[in-house]
Amino acid sequence: MSLATAASTLTKDQALSLVEEALKHSKAEGAFVSISAGEESLARYSSNQITQNLSRTRFTLTVTSYFGTRHASASTTDSDPEAIAAVVRSSEALARIAPEDPEWVPLLEPPAYEERTPAFDERTATLSPLERGGMIQRVCALSTQAGVDGSGTLSTEAYVRAIGNSQGLRAYNRYTEADFGFTARIEDGSSWSQRTAWSVDQLPMESLTAQIIERSLQSRKPREVSPGSYPVVFDGAAFKDLLSWLSWNLDARAADEGRSFMSRTDQSGKAVGNLLGKAIFSPLVHVQRNPAHPLLQGSTFFGDGLPNRALDIIQDGIPKKLSYSRYWAQKQGKEPTGSISSVVMAGTNQPLSDLIAQTERGILVSRAWYVGYVNPKTLVVTGMTRDGTFWIENGKVAYPIKNLRFNQSLPDMFRDVDALSTVERYGDSVVPGVRVKAFNFSSVTDSV
């Protein structure tokens, strides 16, 4: 990459001066401004060569204007002063005619954010297309040597978020993220995994490639296992996609209104609060929001300005916190929390292979796919296994099996967790591999 094409992210001064520019134009009783900007690159490969390769420079400035309890927002991707003035006028014009909002909350007073700088890795932010291409070239060469069809992605992103409001709140974060995903396919076998880090140099690209190639070779000639309930060992990459569904459903309002598995009802079936404090999961389940985790080192605030700090969500299998919006917290007399993101589930020192070694018979799942609600109230979900499903016999991976559909209550699954492995970062989460005593499979597929 030449200097002429080099990416650059907004500095703190640049970003906050744009926030000031917007607030300067505001004639509303209150205004909130947010900037989201970034430089993102992603190369995608299949059949051992790059098939799509992009970089993009993005910027969005959003203004929310308030007149009493009326409010509306407008956004632009243009950072010129005239465009910023225009978007302020646009949001004000809408806000003046918006209906009164019974769920209005006052603008946030400047909170105390953590004295912590999110991870920003200069090399990740400026990785050149040739370097990116070279890294993928090595993955493709390993795939070709092994005779597998390799596909996946390598992405890097430098992200900036800045916010401010007419109450004096100002905040700025910038951080980097890199992600590597790899799928190896051969004959009727397939394997996949993914890793995420704040530095591209932390991605174990070549060792993960070797591991996934090996697993793909083992996954050929799968046998059919009858649907039913089995003990299951989940690779962390598979478990992450199930934990996400649990964390998305830890919303206080849905629980308090009787629409969630976390709802508590009286004998007549009427919703009377939530299940906070009840031991409903395995005592092995400890879940935090922890943006400061060494593997994450993420943002210190949310898009609405609330602080993003550590929060104990589940301790010893007991839900301790639900997410409260500012409106619902005010109504219920609680502290607003912000969303449940940067999820970290505690693991152990034992590798996944130890969990397999401790399993007499069961199924090893490498990836959970197309997970969706069957019943949003009870949090029963369905989905498929994919990219490497194996039968475990006498503590060993015995043979590959055909992929299976599951229909499973997630509260029951988290109740039945009986072993944990070491943790890895996948996307915005840090999770272990887990074993559950019973998991329900309902049908089989020939799909590889």
Added chain:
Amino acid sequence: MVQAPAPTNATALATLAIDLIRKAGCSYGEARFCTYHVQNLYARDRSLSNLADNVSSGFGVRVLLEGAWGFAASHRNTYTEVERMVALAIDIAKGSRLSQQTRVALAPVKAYRAHYATPIEVDPFTVPIEEKAALLMQLNDRLLSYGERGIKKAYSFLNFTREEKTFASTEGSEIQQTIYRSYPGFGCTAVVNGDAQSRGYERAPLNLGYEHIQAADLLSQVDRVAEEAIEKVHAPKGPQDIRTTLILKPTNLFLTIHESVGHPTELDRVYGYEANFAGTSFATTEKQGELQYGAPWINFRADRTQPGGRSTLGYDDEGVPAQDWHVVKEGILVDYLTDRETAHRLGRATSNGCAYADSWASVPMVRIPNLGLDPGPEGGAHTATLAQMIADTEDGILIDGIGSFSIDQQRRNFQFGGDAFWKVEKGKVVGMLKDVTYQAMTTDFWNSVDALGPAAEREQCGTNMCGKGEPMQIAQMTHACVPVRVRNIQIGGPQ
């Protein structure tokens, strides 16, 4: 009809980009300058929680250098930035070239200089916000008026988009398009006896103006929707682990078409481009012209020209004209959904125009177009109205709307729910059920259809939230279809 003028500045910038790409010696290049004006209103209970007017503008350039792709995009619509993005796209193509084993080649396309605009009657952006907000608040107020009988939550929404795209390519095309989109809907949740069940109504997302909103139609559905939510929450659970007859309304069937016919016939999936994420396909190319996808009376037809369709436009994002063609004809898989790259690999003379990028910052890729199920022919042995299907069914389940959905990565094993379910007994609808799912293998399912609705019962249903690709892109399309009856389908399963 509204004809919005295309931004003239975009044409000059696109011309510059194409000149620079040509000078750099690329075998192909294209530039797309886009402005998306999106207005969203969302009401939750008695709060208009979201009233937003968003404009996103920028451009993307894609080059093919020695058979390797490069793409760069920016929000800065300036000459300087065009120069930087073209240079960056070429640098990126050089990075792609490092692992290149087979050079990318494209099916040919003619050069077009054209304008296209969605025919609309009322520009949604000229309708006062007060009118739109009042409609949503009225919908929610009326839904919540059923509070004593259990309706505890209500939502309603209006979404409008105007997309202005200027496309130019080294093939000599220069195409301006203005596309309008409108989408209204509402729903509610009944919370009773420790259960919560929802019911909704929408006028499907279509490329139309404000005339699609039809406030009178929306308001006329409120009482039915609220009553059905209440009946549903009190209804018995659906049967588990049985096989029965299904009667599926278009509001449910469109998603089954989308997942089990649309995605498996995307040719990029067939070739493995999506192997790491969205998946591949069971409908591989050696099966073209051979695979008995469905019963002989099943015809699936793609059509990017149908009035109002959510993916209806003049040209796709590679400058290929909108077309219509059969994907499944008389039950046989006969064709695929292509862009220029995959069309060339298949040996087609041209692409059938399924390239779509969801933003100026996104790379065009194969996306499902409007893909519909043809009605049964008048007087056909397998043609029946919905009422006739019900009257002719001894034991079955009628399903309306969408709910749970999941399908495997090669698109064989699927499981769908719905928004409302009714038990059918001895030719009559006898009451609602809840928590019903049906599960089948794609070709088993489509070969088990024994009745198709007539043209008069065809509805343009569809989605505005089809995710695919890395980075994820969201596409929108219509699946016009008729009710069907399907025999011997698995219901529920081990829970």
